[in-house]
Amino acid sequence: MDQSGYESDRIKNCIIKSEVPEICKTEPCCLGIDEAGRGPVLGPMVYGIAYCPLSRQEKLREMGLADSKTLSEEQRESMLEKMKAASDSVGWIVEILTPAYISNSMLRRTKYNLNALSHDSAIGLLQRALSLGANITEVYVDTVGDPAKYQAKLKDIFPDIDITVAKKADATYPIVSGASICAKVARDQAVKSWQFREGVEREGLEYGSGYPADPGTKKFLAGNMDPVFGFPDFVRFSWSTASQLIEKDCVPVRWEDDDEDETKNTGSASLLSFFKKKTEDPRQQKHRFFTDRHLTQVGAL
Known part of the structure; x- marks a missing residue:
């Protein structure tokens, strides 16, 4: 799996994909979604999808695809090679989500937790497959969070696709096993080849x-x-x-908000309060969001 794009800049997320098989553009296809590296504190999290025509699903079983967690590293790489050898009927895409992206997303002021981040990555990969011309009619997803809620969310976005979200889907549906293998191989490679710029x-x-x-x-x-x-x-x-x-x-770092909170807790007046105009109505003060960005009210457009 060529990760040269990711290795050149590990701060940015990276998409790696196969070509879309011609048969997947004409025949109805199933698609599986799974991830690798959700729990670790180190390295990226990788989301993967795999897809193939409904008429070729038996071929996936013959390959022996299984949940990547039950396979050794050598077995996973062997399975990926089998999927690549079947490129006339099997396609895949992975998204590598960098540790920096995960941290920045979860620590930003507006709450964006790992479940929401995971859902968005899965939705983006499915949308990408559709945009590339894959004729996806069935989707199977290894759940993140409540399966029923996740399934309803996906169904609302993709109403014309038959969607199944389930626990242990990677062990139940071979197409999800394929996605799991792609994601796990990509993560293992990213971790092993990591170069520390520090x-x-x-x-x-x-x-x-x-x-x-x-x-x-x-x-x-x-x-x-x-x-x-x-x-x-x-x-x-x-x-x-x-x-x-x-x-x-x-x-230790002390932020301005710490001083504001301290003032609230002790009841002491802020030093800035002594410089306010006596006629200034505190209700008319602008929030710092607006002053930092030099935003002013417009009376008329």
Whole structure:
């Protein structure tokens, strides 16, 4: 799987895809959606889709496609090669979501949690397959969150497609197993080939499975934390494992909001209040959002 586009800039998300088989443009097709790397504090999360004509589903079973978590790394790579060999009837797309993107999304002022991020990636991949000309009539999704709510959400966006969202779909539907394998191989490759622009020495470097409870992962986090800048881009800052270490061991930062909150809690007046005009009505004060952006009211257009 060619990840040169991602390796050139690991701050930006990356799409990698196969060509759409001609048969998938004419015959009705099924499509599976799954992800890899949802839980780790290290590395990207990857969403994958796979699709093929309904008439060729038996071919997927003959390939022996299975949930990627039940396969070894060598078996997953072998399965992906089989899917590539069947490029006349099987297509796939993966989206690599960078650790920086995940962190920035989850930590922004407007709440955007991991479930919403996952849903949007899945929806985007399905829409991309349709835009490329794939004739998708059935979709099978390994659920994120409540299956019924997720299915209703997808059905509302794609009313003409028969959609099934289920737990353990990657172990039930071969087309979802295919998506799972594509996503997992892409994530494994991204993690193994990661180059640290912060100067972390790769030789002899170990970071375990990437899951927060892994001792190897904990050791990596503790040993690669800058007191000012925190962690390398390889780390998801939005995970509590990382944020707690930053809170505990990094240089403390005091924000303006902290002073405002302190004033509210102590009942003391803010220093700025002594510079207000006596005739100034506090109800007419502009929110900082507007003043920072030099926005003013317009009386008439």
